[in-house]
Amino acid sequence: MNAIETHHLTKRFGGFTAVDDLTFSVRAGEIFGFLGANGAGKTTAMKMLTGLAAPTSGDATVAGRSIRDHAVSVKKRIGYMSQRFSLYEDLSVRENLRFFGGVYGLDDATLADRIARFETTYHMSGRMHTRVKELPLGIKQNVAFGTALLHQPDIVFLDEPTGGVDPITRRRFWGMLVEEAARGTTLFVTTHYMDEAEYCDRIGMMVDGKLVALDTPARLKQTMGVATMDDVFVKLARGGAA
Amino acid sequence: MNAFLGFILKEFRHILRDRRTLAILFGLPIVQLLLFGYAIRNELTSAEIAVWDQARTAESRAAIARLEAGGYFRVMGRVDSETQVDHLFRRGVVRQVVVFPTDGPRVHLITDGSDPNMARLLQRYTMGVLSDVEPGKDVRTTYLYNPGLKSANLFVPGLMAVILMLVSTLMTSISLTREKETGTLETLLASPLAPAQIIWGKVLPYLLVSFVNVGTVLVIARAVFGVPFNGSVALFIFVSLLYAFTALALGMLISTVARTQQTAMMLSLGGLLLPTILLSGFIYPISNMPDILQAISHVIPARWYMVANRAILLKGAGLADIGREVLILAGMTALFLTVSIRRFPIRLD
Amino acid sequence: MRILRFILVKEFTQIFRDKAMLPILFVLPVVQLLVLSHAAVFEVNGLRIAVWDQDRTEESRRLEQAFRANTYFEVVEGVQNEAAANRYLREGRVNAVVMIPRGSGVVHVRIDAVDGYTAGIADAYIRQVVASVWPPAIGPDTRIVSGRFRFNPELDDKRNMVPAILVLLITMLGAFLSAMNIVREREIGTMDQLDVTPITRAHFILGKLIPFWLIGLGMFGIGLTVAWAVFGIVSAGPLPVLFGTAALYLLSVLGLGLWVSSVSDTQHQAMLVAWFLLVVFILMSGLFTPVSSMPEWARHIAQLNPVKWYIDLVRRVMLAGAGWADVLPSVGVLAVFAVAWNSLAWWSMRR
Ligand SMILES: Nc1ncnc2c1ncn2[C@@H]1O[C@H](COP(=O)(O)OP(=O)(O)O)[C@@H](O)[C@H]1O
Ligand SMILES: [Mg+2]
Numbered sequence: 001m002n003a004i005e006t007h008h009l010t011k012r013f014g015g016f017t018a019v020d021d022l023t024f025s026v027r028a029g030e031i032f033g034f035l036g037a038n039g040a041g042k043t044t045a046m047k048m049l050t051g052l053a054a055p056t057s058g059d060a061t062v063a064g065r066s067i068r069d070h071a072v073s074v075k076k077r078i079g080y081m082s083q084r085f086s087l088y089e090d091l092s093v094r095e096n097l098r099f100f101g102g103v104y105g106l107d108d109a110t111l112a113d114r115i116a117r118f119e120t121t122y123h124m125s126g127r128m129h130t131r132v133k134e135l136p137l138g139i140k141q142n143v144a145f146g147t148a149l150l151h152q153p154d155i156v157f158l159d160e161p162t163g164g165v166d167p168i169t170r171r172r173f174w175g176m177l178v179e180e181a182a183r184g185t186t187l188f189v190t191t192h193y194m195d196e197a198e199y200c201d202r203i204g205m206m207v208d209g210k211l212v213a214l215d216t217p218a219r220l221k222q223t224m225g226v227a228t229m230d231d232v233f234v235k236l237a238r239g240g241a242a
Numbered sequence: 243m244n245a246f247l248g249f250i251l252k253e254f255r256h257i258l259r260d261r262r263t264l265a266i267l268f269g270l271p272i273v274q275l276l277l278f279g280y281a282i283r284n285e286l287t288s289a290e291i292a293v294w295d296q297a298r299t300a301e302s303r304a305a306i307a308r309l310e311a312g313g314y315f316r317v318m319g320r321v322d323s324e325t326q327v328d329h330l331f332r333r334g335v336v337r338q339v340v341v342f343p344t345d346g347p348r349v350h351l352i353t354d355g356s357d358p359n360m361a362r363l364l365q366r367y368t369m370g371v372l373s374d375v376e377p378g379k380d381v382r383t384t385y386l387y388n389p390g391l392k393s394a395n396l397f398v399p400g401l402m403a404v405i406l407m408l409v410s411t412l413m414t415s416i417s418l419t420r421e422k423e424t425g426t427l428e429t430l431l432a433s434p435l436a437p438a439q440i441i442w443g444k445v446l447p448y449l450l451v452s453f454v455n456v457g458t459v460l461v462i463a464r465a466v467f468g469v470p471f472n473g474s475v476a477l478f479i480f481v482s483l484l485y486a487f488t489a490l491a492l493g494m495l496i497s498t499v500a501r502t503q504q505t506a507m508m509l510s511l512g513g514l515l516l517p518t519i520l521l522s523g524f525i526y527p528i529s530n531m532p533d534i535l536q537a538i539s540h541v542i543p544a545r546w547y548m549v550a551n552r553a554i555l556l557k558g559a560g561l562a563d564i565g566r567e568v569l570i571l572a573g574m575t576a577l578f579l580t581v582s583i584r585r586f587p588i589r590l591d
Numbered sequence: 592m593r594i595l596r597f598i599l600v601k602e603f604t605q606i607f608r609d610k611a612m613l614p615i616l617f618v619l620p621v622v623q624l625l626v627l628s629h630a631a632v633f634e635v636n637g638l639r640i641a642v643w644d645q646d647r648t649e650e651s652r653r654l655e656q657a658f659r660a661n662t663y664f665e666v667v668e669g670v671q672n673e674a675a676a677n678r679y680l681r682e683g684r685v686n687a688v689v690m691i692p693r694g695s696g697v698v699h700v701r702i703d704a705v706d707g708y709t710a711g712i713a714d715a716y717i718r719q720v721v722a723s724v725w726p727p728a729i730g731p732d733t734r735i736v737s738g739r740f741r742f743n744p745e746l747d748d749k750r751n752m753v754p755a756i757l758v759l760l761i762t763m764l765g766a767f768l769s770a771m772n773i774v775r776e777r778e779i780g781t782m783d784q785l786d787v788t789p790i791t792r793a794h795f796i797l798g799k800l801i802p803f804w805l806i807g808l809g810m811f812g813i814g815l816t817v818a819w820a821v822f823g824i825v826s827a828g829p830l831p832v833l834f835g836t837a838a839l840y841l842l843s844v845l846g847l848g849l850w851v852s853s854v855s856d857t858q859h860q861a862m863l864v865a866w867f868l869l870v871v872f873i874l875m876s877g878l879f880t881p882v883s884s885m886p887e888w889a890r891h892i893a894q895l896n897p898v899k900w901y902i903d904l905v906r907r908v909m910l911a912g913a914g915w916a917d918v919l920p921s922v923g924v925l926a927v928f929a930v931a932w933n934s935l936a937w938w939s940m941r942r
Contacts, residue, residue: 050787072789080787086780090608091601102597103788262856266863274870281889282880284708289883316883331741332913333920334903337883348737355740356910358748359631360881366715369736380697381721383714385704386680393880396707404870412866416859423779501609503858504771508615511866512763515873516623516756520630525879527709530636535629552705557681 003028003155003186004049008058011044018044020209021058026188026202028154031181033200034190037237040206042190043083046157049188050080063154076104079148083159083190086144089133093124093143096132097150104151118146138169145176155186162193174199194229203229205236212236249435249443253417257447267413271405271455272462278401279467283393286367288316289360291338292330295320302342305349305372309340314367327352338364340372387472387556394467399552400524402459403485403544407518408511409455410486413448414493415510416503423503437586441579444497445490452486453479463555472558478551481564484571485547491578492543498585518544546570594790598798606768606802616806617813620760624814625821627756631748638663638713641670641679643690651691654698654724658689663716676701687713742827742910753822754905755878757814758840762898763869765807765841769848770865772799773940774855792940796933800845807841808834827912833905836918839925840901846932847897853940872898897928 004026011019019041026032034042047053049060051067051074060067063077087096097118101111119125122142132140141161148156158177162170170193178199181187189200197203198217205213205220213220213236217229224232258264293309295302309315318336321327330336331354338361341350349372353361388395421427435443456479463469471478493510500506520526521535522544528536539545550567553559561568606612642655658664667685670676676688680703690699700717704710743750776782785795815833818824826833848865855861875882875889876898882890893899904921907913915922 047783052783052786072791075787075789078787080784082780082783086784088601088605088781089779090605095601095604099597099601100784100788102600103594103785103790105593105789107593260857260860262860263863266860266867270863270867274867277871277889277892278874281875281885281893283884284880285884286881287884289881327741329917332907332911332917334907351736351738353738353740354911355743355746356751356906357877357881358740358743358746358751359879361740361743361746363881365738366711368738372736381700381718382697383700383702383717385702385707385710385714388704388707388710393707396705408866408870412863416862420859499611501611503862504768504775505609505611505615507767507771507858507862508612508619511767511862511869512615512760513619513623515763515870516627516759519873519879520627523706526631527706529709532629535626538626553683556705559681563682 001028002026003030004032004060004062004188006049006058006060009045009048009055009060010057011041011048011053012056017209019048019055022211023058024204024211024214026186028186029181029184030201031177031187031189031199033197033203034188034206035192035194035197035203035233036190036206037192041209042206043159045206046159046188046190050078050157051075076151077154079151079153079156081144081148081156081158081161083163087132087140087147090131092129092131093135094128096143097147100147101150106151114150114152118150122146138165138173141165141169141173142176145173149180149185153185155188156180158187158189160190160192162191162196170196194233197229205233207237246435246439246443249439250446253443253447257451267409267451268454268458271409272458274405275398275401275459275462276466279394279398279462282397282401284363284396285393286314286363289314289338289364289367290318290336291315291340291364291368292319292321292327292336293317294322294327294339294341296322296344297342299342305342306340308371309368312367312371314371331356337361338368340368387470395469395556397524398463398467398469399555400522400548402463402482402551403522403548404518404524405459406452406455406482406486406547407489407544408515410448410452410489411493411496411510411514413451414444414490415496415500416506417444418494418497419500419503419506422501438583441494441582441586445487445494445579448490449483449487452490453483456482456486469555471555473554473560477561478554481547481550481554481568481571484568484575485543485550488543488547488571488575488578491575491582494582495578495585498582517542521545523548543571543574594794595797598790598794599801602798602802606806616764617810620764620810621813621817623760624753624756624817628749628752628822631752636663637665638687638709638716639665639667639685640687640689640713640717641667641676641685643670643676643688645693646691647693650724654689654691654721657720657724661716661720664720686710687717689717742912749822750824750910751906753818753824754909755876755902757811757818758898758902758905759873759876759878760814761807761810761837761841762844762872762901764810765803765844766848766851766865766869767862768803768806769799769845770851770855770861771858772803773849773852774858774861777856778858792937796849796937796940799849800842800933803845803848804838804841807845808837811837811841824909826909828908828914832908832913832915832918836901836904836908836922836925839922839929840897840904843897843925843928843932846929846934846936849936850932850939853936872896875899876902878902897925900924900928 002025006022006024009019009022022045036042048055049062049067063074065071065074097115098111101114106114119128132143145161162173174196177187200217202214202216203220204211220232224235226232226235293306295306310317321339327339338351338353341352343350351365351368353364355361464471496506496509500509521539521542528539546567550564553564640658642658644651644655659666670679670688679685680688680701686709687700687702692699698721702710702713740746851864852861855864875893875896882893882899885893900921904918908918
């Protein structure tokens, strides 16, 4: 079964096509990496899939429902961690969790249980009452991820979740993603760190709004005849520009 | 110095970039002055009244005709009982009932006192229209500086003070808090700019905006409302700019105190709007207020500006006549700026 | 309903998180109510006049004495020539100069009319004093007009100003808070996060409305208590009418604020627009100058002003003792505003 399927998904801003005729599918339970240079259209595509923006043409289904439906039932099954860090900075970690958990309809017992589990999973004891704005960036990202997972969604969208974070914290973060995927959650992640691509089950490469390649990291390297994902990226980007 | 110029340029870009804000900054003062210049007046026109004609004589009918003809009143109908009067008052249909009793040449007014300002105007005008009592000696009154007692001459200078104050304070009051909220203050703090430079850099561009506003407000007052201009234009512009500067500095001060734009707005609007309208002498003469309030009104910049600009426009006063007001405004400006610079956050928390 | 609960907790926490907000919400208005209610004094006292007596007769001296004896006037000395008269007037040392020329039947009065209101009053008072020295000849046609004031016989300005200023304060509170709120979420980027949650538009709007609505009503209650405890003003009409209409009125003001917020791109814009609307509403509310004195087109604009409707309503309830039946038409108008502005906010809220 596929978690996400897109059919000729397109987004134009005036005369400019930001996302151009995307057709692909993401299998349930896989880590799907969305790669591309800045401005390639990753965020725009993700915004359409999460229902934040309407497609200009084409369609997509997420968790079995068309994104044009705006169904609440779908919203409850997805989580979203936006590129722009967007927790409430003036609220504490706990207050943010309670708010978002409550908004996704968790009952009090479940909420308390999930928050307790969050506290141990992310080693946040002693920091639950800290205002989010006072946390270091790496921790903030953990909190944002934990918040996006609190209602145990089937599919989580992460838009450049590790932007501006050091390599060790990034590695730890990807460890968490892999663990989460092992539990059966579908992860749709955008990044432009090529080393992160290695963690993904499959990669979609975006160049100028178009999907120019889609395969596992190993097979991509093989077909392009190069050793690293960096080289894959450079080769594809140059090809797309030509 | 280069960094400072760059900073001023950036502020200008902020102002000019957002077309909507720009339109508001320049458009609002014009729209408001035009709107209020026409709408705010104290002369009675078409006030709703009713008549209760018990006498039913030719005389009483003549008097009613006089009321209807004067242009001050709109006679909404007739009543014939006290309960009807009450009913009409409570529904707010009329504000006054003019009673012509059966006995003698008397007229009695029952006026709704729940709006005292209106009540006084009503009785004053009604007595003026109906009574012919004049002193045994001829009193000839000359109204100096505002011969027709025109509301516009009274209110337009006041409106200038209120509008300039609010729009100027508003412009700067959230400028620093916005940078705090969006996180760009960090960049500023890391830069070699001194706090004083940042403050000046934020005030100066808006001073130019204010200059344009002072100009348009002046033209409208003169061309549209025919407010007399007995003093020197240069002096008027100088005093107005000084006053705008005071307001900008006050906005800056609010900006250094508030943490969020919302707080800044509540302070600069929620805290300034009513005091500026009420304690500046714009509507209510300060000399009539209780001593305590007269004392408090001294800290309202608009009070001083209003004295100065009415004196220039209507009385043709020169710099010497308004020296005190100018000094006070300059002193306030210096104070606000100094405190802002002192309070400027050198580092984030 | 559960979702709404979580939204409300979050909104309240955020409102009160900023420590500066609490005094701004509750102390600032109370202070303003206490201070500003005294500002409206149309009673003119201590008019400074100079009497320039050229006549120097028994009668002219009696006039000067009459001015000195009258508590409305304060007689300033030293005006005995044209130059002094002009200087005293221009420098604002006197409000008026009364000049009695030699041997004529005229009294010349020159009044500083920069403040037109005081000038009009001064003229009337001066005429009264002159009439006390030279009484009018009362003929058969002379009409004697007497008057009394209903609901506020002493014309106590505070009984009008306290409720009216309270209305202005809750209006500003509600409109500014709501106008900044939604656009703030948009500006700091949390709006997107909310958009992917199952929060519906209705939840969202209610979550924004209810806290401000309660704060506004709370402030209204505090204000009425202050009016009673400090100014001794109690409502002549029933309290349920006051609170019921306040609830409706706040709903309309908040709807307007939310609408402004939802069509603005930045808090800065929202603030400027909200400010513009409020200044128009307040100055054209009929509190300071009568609505009926405005030109006709302005009177039409004033019909769209919720503040005008509500100040008038509160005045009638608190002073004239109006009940539900009396205020029904105004309630209808407020209801129309509430529905219209909240609907506009609803439609313009981009998802
Ligand atoms: N609201 C918008 N209006 C106009 N252009 C936009 C808008 N949003 C994004 N774009 C443009 O679409 C392109 C893709 O942007 P985005 O999806 O953010 O790229 P990525 O996330 O891959 O860096 C960019 O060129 C960007 O400028
Ligand atoms: Mg992006």
